[in-house]
Amino acid sequence: MTQGRTPGWITAIGMMSGTSLDGVDAALIETDGVEVRRLDQSVFVPYAPELRERMRACFGNRSATNSEHVVADDLTQVHVDAVNMLLEKTSMTPGDIGVIGFHGQTVFHEPASGLTRQIGTPDMLADKTGIPVVADFRLADVAAGGEGAPLAPVYHAALMKSAGVEVPVAVLNIGGVSNVTWIGEGDDILAFDCGPGNARLDDWMLRHTGNPVDLNGATAASGKGDLMVEVKFLEDPYFDRVPPKSLDREDMAARIDSLVTEAKLGVSDGAATLANCTVAAIVAGVNHLPVAPKSWFVCGGGRHNHYVMETLASRLGVPVRSVDELDWDGDAVEAECFGYLAVRHLHGLPLSFPGTTGVPAPCCGGKLYTTKKAA
Numbered sequence: 001m002t003q004g005r006t007p008g009w010i011t012a013i014g015m016m017s018g019t020s021l022d023g024v025d026a027a028l029i030e031t032d033g034v035e036v037r038r039l040d041q042s043v044f045v046p047y048a049p050e051l052r053e054r055m056r057a058c059f060g061n062r063s064a065t066n067s068e069h070v071v072a073d074d075l076t077q078v079h080v081d082a083v084n085m086l087l088e089k090t091s092m093t094p095g096d097i098g099v100i101g102f103h104g105q106t107v108f109h110e111p112a113s114g115l116t117r118q119i120g121t122p123d124m125l126a127d128k129t130g131i132p133v134v135a136d137f138r139l140a141d142v143a144a145g146g147e148g149a150p151l152a153p154v155y156h157a158a159l160m161k162s163a164g165v166e167v168p169v170a171v172l173n174i175g176g177v178s179n180v181t182w183i184g185e186g187d188d189i190l191a192f193d194c195g196p197g198n199a200r201l202d203d204w205m206l207r208h209t210g211n212p213v214d215l216n217g218a219t220a221a222s223g224k225g226d227l228m229v230e231v232k233f234l235e236d237p238y239f240d241r242v243p244p245k246s247l248d249r250e251d252m253a254a255r256i257d258s259l260v261t262e263a264k265l266g267v268s269d270g271a272a273t274l275a276n277c278t279v280a281a282i283v284a285g286v287n288h289l290p291v292a293p294k295s296w297f298v299c300g301g302g303r304h305n306h307y308v309m310e311t312l313a314s315r316l317g318v319p320v321r322s323v324d325e326l327d328w329d330g331d332a333v334e335a336e337c338f339g340y341l342a343v344r345h346l347h348g349l350p351l352s353f354p355g356t357t358g359v360p361a362p363c364c365g366g367k368l369y370t371t372k373k374a375a
């Protein structure tokens with residue numbers, strides 16, 4: 001195994017293809033599975049629109065289908081390309097990298113039925129890159145009775161340890177789904193998925209403008225949110241559920257769609273309403289936190305939506321900042337996280353805890369796929 005600069009330290013590439021279906025993020029870190037040296041090197045490879053639609057067609061698959069196998073190989077090839085781009089960008093070779101953490105694409109998540117599915121072909125990634133791969137990060141947690149998500153909290157906490165920020169503090173990821181990590185004194189952490197992130201807004205924009213994003217929140221900012229839709233949205237029992245808890249990207253989708261359709265909203269009012277729902281779901285989560293955070297740091301693409309960020313700050317009444325203000329790369333946190341979790345797997349360290357996924361005891365997860373070339 002390739003070591004980093006210090007014994008026990010490993011240079012890792014983490015890779016994430018999140019629920020927004022925008023593409024693959026790959027990022028480089030060095031870690032011993034506890035501390036992290038961020039190397040600030042990452043790449044993003046967008047999906048071709050036709051692959052994105054084939055991936056979207058896999059959402060909801062409780063088991064693999066023939067067409068899903070083809071999609072899994074095709075999306076793995078995008079990961080291979082991303083690794084090669086990152087190696088080229090950093091003038092590194094496969095021999096410089098100890099491990100790849102490969103999340104894969106979640107197509108179905110229903111932990112209550114013991115099911116969470118991330119598609120992808122880890123052995124193909126190992127063979128084509130010549131680098132060992134750790135994948136299947138969520139399965140052991142779900143098998144042990146946990147939610148299987150979110151898994152980023154342990155990485156958020158590791159980064160926060162050296163950030164010099166007053167606790168309690170919240171790290172919030174806003175992607176297709178949004179999730180929060182509350183960090184208190186010592187090792188006290190609590191985490192859960194807050195609610196739909198920008199997925200519903202993305203779908204709305206795609207349907208009405210052909211572009212799957214409300215760039216910087218400009219459309220929402222020019223509209224007026226419908227308060228009744230928001231009130232009805234918050235009646236979903238998920239918001240009263242005691243955390244840890246997690247969501248599938250498509251949870252609440254049909255209900256939100258019908259609320260917005262019934263309200264007969266125009267493009268910008270619909271965008272404002274959906275952005276307000278994203279914010280309202282996050283704010284509703286504060287009731288479940290042991291103590292209200294003194295500040296919030298936001299990662300994920302949703303932090304680029306100024307309307308969401310400003311509305312969130314005004315409703316929370318405490319500072320809401322981008323993690324970039326801590327010198328983290330807010331677009332690469334999740335990718336880096338899976339490099340970190342891959343190294344934790346190699347060192348036999350747990351990935352999830354009762355306070356992060358509700359798993360009864362700290363749980364080691366992930367599976368190692370070694371390359372035939374290295375054997």
Ligand SMILES: Nc1ncnc2c1ncn2[C@@H]1O[C@H](COP(=O)(O)OP(=O)(O)OP(=O)(O)O)[C@@H](O)[C@H]1O
Pocket residue numbers: 016017018019020021022173174175176177178197198199202212213214215216217299300301302303304305306334
């Ligand atoms: N400039 C921008 N303005 C507004 N929104 C943006 C911008 N850039 C990205 N986004 C939003 O960020 C989201 C994608 O963020 P990200 O890549 O962090 O999500 P993901 O990792 O795919 O999802 P998840 O975290 O749920 O797995 C999209 O929903 C998109 O709408």
Ligand SMILES: CC(=O)N[C@H]1[C@@H]2OC[C@@H](O2)[C@@H](O)[C@@H]1O[C@H](C)C(=O)O
Pocket residue numbers: 018019106109116148149150151152153173175176177178179193246247334
């Ligand atoms: C099942 C699944 O893939 N969940 C994702 C999703 O995207 C955001 C949120 O929902 C979070 O729970 C999780 O991803 C991040 C990386 C996590 O596990 O922390």
